[in-house]
Every structure is written in C-alpha cells, then in structure tokens.
Amino acid sequence: MSGIAPGDVLGILGGGQLGRMIAVEAARLGLVVHVFNDDPRSPAFEVAARATHARFTDTEALAEFAGGCAVVTYEFENVPVAAAEIVERHALLRPGARALATAQDRLVEKTFVADLGIPVAPFRAVDDLPSLEAALADLGRPAILKTRRFGYDGKGQVVIREGDDASAALDAIAHAPAILEGFVPFSAEISVVAARGPDGGMAVYDPCENRHEGGILARTSVPAAISAQAADEARAIASRIAAALDYVGVLAVEMFLVREGGSERLVVNEMAPRVHNSGHWTDIGAATSQFEQHVRAVCGWPLGDTARRAPRVVMDNLVGEDAHRWREILSDASAHLTLYGKGEARAGRKMGHVTRLSGGR
Amino acid sequence: MSGIAPGDVLGILGGGQLGRMIAVEAARLGLVVHVFNDDPRSPAFEVAARATHARFTDTEALAEFAGGCAVVTYEFENVPVAAAEIVERHALLRPGARALATAQDRLVEKTFVADLGIPVAPFRAVDDLPSLEAALADLGRPAILKTRRFGYDGKGQVVIREGDDASAALDAIAHAPAILEGFVPFSAEISVVAARGPDGGMAVYDPCENRHEGGILARTSVPAAISAQAADEARAIASRIAAALDYVGVLAVEMFLVREGGSERLVVNEMAPRVHNSGHWTDIGAATSQFEQHVRAVCGWPLGDTARRAPRVVMDNLVGEDAHRWREILSDASAHLTLYGKGEARAGRKMGHVTRLSGGR
Numbered sequence: 001m002s003g004i005a006p007g008d009v010l011g012i013l014g015g016g017q018l019g020r021m022i023a024v025e026a027a028r029l030g031l032v033v034h035v036f037n038d039d040p041r042s043p044a045f046e047v048a049a050r051a052t053h054a055r056f057t058d059t060e061a062l063a064e065f066a067g068g069c070a071v072v073t074y075e076f077e078n079v080p081v082a083a084a085e086i087v088e089r090h091a092l093l094r095p096g097a098r099a100l101a102t103a104q105d106r107l108v109e110k111t112f113v114a115d116l117g118i119p120v121a122p123f124r125a126v127d128d129l130p131s132l133e134a135a136l137a138d139l140g141r142p143a144i145l146k147t148r149r150f151g152y153d154g155k156g157q158v159v160i161r162e163g164d165d166a167s168a169a170l171d172a173i174a175h176a177p178a179i180l181e182g183f184v185p186f187s188a189e190i191s192v193v194a195a196r197g198p199d200g201g202m203a204v205y206d207p208c209e210n211r212h213e214g215g216i217l218a219r220t221s222v223p224a225a226i227s228a229q230a231a232d233e234a235r236a237i238a239s240r241i242a243a244a245l246d247y248v249g250v251l252a253v254e255m256f257l258v259r260e261g262g263s264e265r266l267v268v269n270e271m272a273p274r275v276h277n278s279g280h281w282t283d284i285g286a287a288t289s290q291f292e293q294h295v296r297a298v299c300g301w302p303l304g305d306t307a308r309r310a311p312r313v314v315m316d317n318l319v320g321e322d323a324h325r326w327r328e329i330l331s332d333a334s335a336h337l338t339l340y341g342k343g344e345a346r347a348g349r350k351m352g353h354v355t356r357l358s359g360g361r
Numbered sequence: 362m363s364g365i366a367p368g369d370v371l372g373i374l375g376g377g378q379l380g381r382m383i384a385v386e387a388a389r390l391g392l393v394v395h396v397f398n399d400d401p402r403s404p405a406f407e408v409a410a411r412a413t414h415a416r417f418t419d420t421e422a423l424a425e426f427a428g429g430c431a432v433v434t435y436e437f438e439n440v441p442v443a444a445a446e447i448v449e450r451h452a453l454l455r456p457g458a459r460a461l462a463t464a465q466d467r468l469v470e471k472t473f474v475a476d477l478g479i480p481v482a483p484f485r486a487v488d489d490l491p492s493l494e495a496a497l498a499d500l501g502r503p504a505i506l507k508t509r510r511f512g513y514d515g516k517g518q519v520v521i522r523e524g525d526d527a528s529a530a531l532d533a534i535a536h537a538p539a540i541l542e543g544f545v546p547f548s549a550e551i552s553v554v555a556a557r558g559p560d561g562g563m564a565v566y567d568p569c570e571n572r573h574e575g576g577i578l579a580r581t582s583v584p585a586a587i588s589a590q591a592a593d594e595a596r597a598i599a600s601r602i603a604a605a606l607d608y609v610g611v612l613a614v615e616m617f618l619v620r621e622g623g624s625e626r627l628v629v630n631e632m633a634p635r636v637h638n639s640g641h642w643t644d645i646g647a648a649t650s651q652f653e654q655h656v657r658a659v660c661g662w663p664l665g666d667t668a669r670r671a672p673r674v675v676m677d678n679l680v681g682e683d684a685h686r687w688r689e690i691l692s693d694a695s696a697h698l699t700l701y702g703k704g705e706a707r708a709g710r711k712m713g714h715v716t717r718l719s720g721g722r
Contacts, residue, residue: 005687006684006687006700006702007702007704020388023408024385024388024389024408027381027385027407027408027702028385028698028699028700029687029698029699029700030684030687030700030701030702030713031702032407032702033407045410046388046393046394046409046410047384047385047388047408047409047410048407048408049406049407049408287694287697296691301688301691302688302691302692304691304694305694305695307694309670323367323391326366326367326390326391327662327663330657330662330663330665331663333648333665333666333668334666336648337389337390338389338390339367339389339390339391340391341367341368341388341391341392341393343368352391
C-alpha cells in the first residue's frame, strides 16, 4: 500500500506547545518530525528531529522545508495563507489552505458556518464608526466587537455595554477590520474536538465543557453537563463543518449552550483548524489523544478510538505562575502533568496543563 | 526549595529506544534533554533538545556533557564504568556507577543478590575448561553457560545438555569470562519494575509475566498469573535489591517462578539498572509510566502512582518485520502503538511495541 508510512517526514508549521505535543506523538508513531517556526525559542524544536528557524515570508525556506516532507500540518491558525500555499505546491498540506483562510477571518468563518444552516451569534461586519453604529442599532447592547483576524485567548475583543462609547471601542481594537456580535445569553461554553480523515471518515470526541478566566481557558470537564440530545447535536455540528471544509485533521468547534424555557440550543462561537486546548484532556483521558489522532488523520491512517478512559476527566490549564506548583501537582496521585518547556512564567502565558481522571461526577 | 526543577537539563547516556522514551517523558515534565551516544543514528537523538555524538571513551566530551546537566542517567547497563565515573565528577549520576558495575557482571550481580539472602540459580565462576568441568560436575546438566559481561536478549548464552561437549560451549562464547548456572525448572518468568527515590521511598509496579521467543521478550502480561503471596514476595525482593544498592531510579528484576508440590518460590534471574522492556506496558497501562517514574526518581521528585489502569494489560514487542504490521495495529481500537524510529527492520531487532488494556483475564 502506498501513502505515508512510519519513517516518513511530518512537517509542522508553528512551534508552540501544540506543535510540541503533535511532534511527540508523531515520533511515537515512528515519523520523523520537522518543525518550521519563526521563533528560535520554540517549545516544539526541543522534541523534533529537525528544525527550521525562518520567517513565514521566506519563500525559499518554506519550499525547502516542504520539499523534504511527506505531509505538512500546522499548529496555529495564523500561519499566513501565502505560506500555506507555497507549502501546498511542494507537499501535501493537511488541513489545507482553505480551512486556514476560513478560520483566520471571523467574518468569513461566521458566514461559512451560518451558510451551513448552523446557528451562530448574530453578527455584522464593522469597518468604521458608521458601520459599527448601524450594527449596534441592529444587534442591541451588550454586544462584542472582535477583530476579524489574529484574535485568540480573548485578545482583540471588547464588550460594548449600555452607555459605552462606540468610537472608544474602535480605538481599543486599533480600528482593525472587525465584526460586531450580538450577545448570546449562554449558560455553558462547550466544545467538540473531532478528526476527519482524507476518506471522509470521522472520529468525534465527547463534547466537553469549558470555563474561561480572563479570556483564557481555565478548565475543561468531560463529559459536559448537557443533555444527550445536545451532545449529539454538538457532534453533528462539528461533523458537518468538517465535511463542508473537506477537512483533514483534528478540528475544534466552540459552542455556546443556551437554555431557554427548559430547552437547550447550541450556537457556534468559533472554530479552530487544529488541535485545541479544550482537547488536552484526551492526553490520558481518551483511548487516543487528539495529538495522535491528528497525526493519524493527516497521514491518512486509520483514526483511533475516541472512548473516554474514565467516567469523568478534568483538564486544568497552568497559566503563568500556576506552573510554579509543579511539585505539589506531582505529589497528587490523580494528576498527570504536562509542562511546555517555556522559560518564563509570564502572566497569561500557558505554561502547562494537568489532567485528572475520576470515577464520577 | 532547591534541587532539580523543570527547565533544568537531564542527561541520558545511551540513545536507543529506552532513552527515546525517557527523553519524551522528561520533556513532558518540562526538562531539557541532552542525549549522549556513540551512534549518530540514535533513536533518542530525534526527540532530544540536545545531542552529543561521541565515544564513551572521550573524556572531554563526557565532561562537557555532564558539566551542562543537572542530573545524568543511563538507558543501558553497558555504559563503561569509567565513563560513568567521569560523569559523576561533573554531575549527579542516578542510578550511580555502583549499580552499573554490579549489573554489568553476572558474577558480581549474582553474588550480590545471593549475599542478600535472596534465592538465585546455583552458579559457579567459569574461566577455562577445568573450571567449567568442575562446575558441570557440581551443578549437573542441563546448565547454562553465560558470559559475565555484555549479555542481553539471550546473547552470550549457551545451554549445555547431556552429551554436549563442554569445550565447544566455551568456543561458542569465545572463551570470555563466564558463569555456569544450574537449570531452574521454572513454570513462569516474571519481572518487577520498581522505582526508588533519593530519600529511599519506593514505588513498585505489579509483577508482570514475560514470554520470550528466541531469547527476546515477546509478550508481557499484567498481572502475572501467580499467587498474591508470590506477588508480594516479588515486590519485596525488588525493594530489598534497590535498597541494598542505595539505588535511585527505575530498576527491573527478572525472576523465575518455580512450582513445587503446590507451593511457589521465586528465584532471581537478573536485574537491569534502568527502565526495562517488561515495563513498557506501563505506557498506557499504569497511572505513571516507567519512563516518567524514572525521571521523577532521578530528579528527586515525588514518585507517581503505579496503579494499573485496567484489570489486564498486555504488551507485545514488535520484533523485526512485525513492525510492518503497523497499519493493521492502528486499525485495532484496543491497541496503543509505539514505534522506535529505527530505519531497518532487521531480524531480531526491537522496532516497537503495542500495549492493550482489557477488562479481565
């Protein structure tokens, strides 16, 4: 059988902790990992067989990197689409440049999801003060102004409440192209991590429930405290999005759960065309981790079992100085610690995570 | 609190699959890994932040390597003791040179274990034909002639049966210094993997049962099909050996189970001062893998939980062309595959392993 095999080179664009965890699982499956990143101090470099330190605008470096890879993937959605397109000319890129382009722009992404008939928060494009004022008139307050591009971990967002100055909100996002989103009165934030293979086969993990603090994911709990019907619908939404993108790899879809008069409905918040922080619980919590699953998918290998290994799994992020508690965490027999090898525990920086399995809720 | 912390450098002498798996777990705990080995194509180099390719007789390279490490460990017991002693002058070496010296020589090892009052197979030192003939007269036939040094995976061993020529057996081991071991009529081969910290604390995994094929470990099953009493005794033996060596790190002790007239007794076969193939089942089969446990121990960190994650765990080695079955193994939802990144699937070469959890025996 032809195709990608152990011993082949898997390329990763980006070198953060997600790339690091993909690299480790790829090595475990016998692949040779080549990481490309623009930061010489990339956590993924430390566990990769090969490393290229170059800019994402360096056409030659990208072409040389891709030329040596059987397949290339990416670990963050802000890889420039131009760089992805260069890679695609020299190697298989999975997921492809289209998923990247869709996920990079909130307006494109929300339009894409809404066009599939999947509920999203009401939204309007905002380019300037007049369009913002018109959008506020349409959607009411509170509403959230978000930059179309380069937002993550709550960055590039500002809430506009009753009485707030619209032009100050535009200043806060530096007048970048934006969207205004209507407020969704959600009772829970959930996400679904799913993998899709090149043959269209899907493997979907149990929906998980996320708690954010200061815009940063703090805790993921699995299973989410939602009805079986809502869980099924969440899985179906992720599958429809993956299929519509002809997606290959692991994908995460964040959703709001809205409870109204005894019924539950889901509203898609955003998607990430990559392994995702809310999937870290799978490292020991599922039969196949999201990182291994991503490697299997992008290599065109059989997808792994997504079964949970325990009735309940909880993943806590270690943000900033949380990581200084490493010794205490190692003393907890129920804790499985992962640190990302980042030197400095700056405030708001994701330094590691802890996964715990338990018998019940 | 002083001591070794995430961000520090862990050195590994040796670069095979055991070093590779230690390196990955060390990185997961935030350590920077530096691998020292004499083979440029070392599986562990591919997942390590730093690599030194030099001979174990290169005093300068060893000193420079050790000088940059907070702690150094080894992944095979044939590291020259002289090299270990150089490292010990520049860094903490765990386990120490003494464990290495003891394990490297079957005569020293067996004498050490027997002196602890722990049963071993009857043995005699063999240096030449007269001493071999005297030993055969004492111990009877069949008996096993084993080189004192550099034996592994059944190499350097020859069985002497009724009618076999003693001098031909000496030729077969190239007249190397040897021991003759009396035959032990065992009904099972078991091993115990245990960790000991610098404070003397121990964490001992469940005894496992091993099946060898052609002198190479084929399958490890946990728990071993032995009485609770024998299992307790096996654990106690491993703990006594570790304590007597003032050992720090993971240690494996292989034992024979002998059934006689309804009772069971244990006879120590050999020990390995390192993580061990018969402990690979812990990768997904135990709360803490032996690789993580070894890192915790040599860093002086709290030892992890050794609890099994399932009623039954089975680990199968992939030897030689077995590894060509990787796609079939990936299709098995119950299988967790690890490949070592070795290029060529030579006969008798350990290429990877598969661990499976199941509900019962």
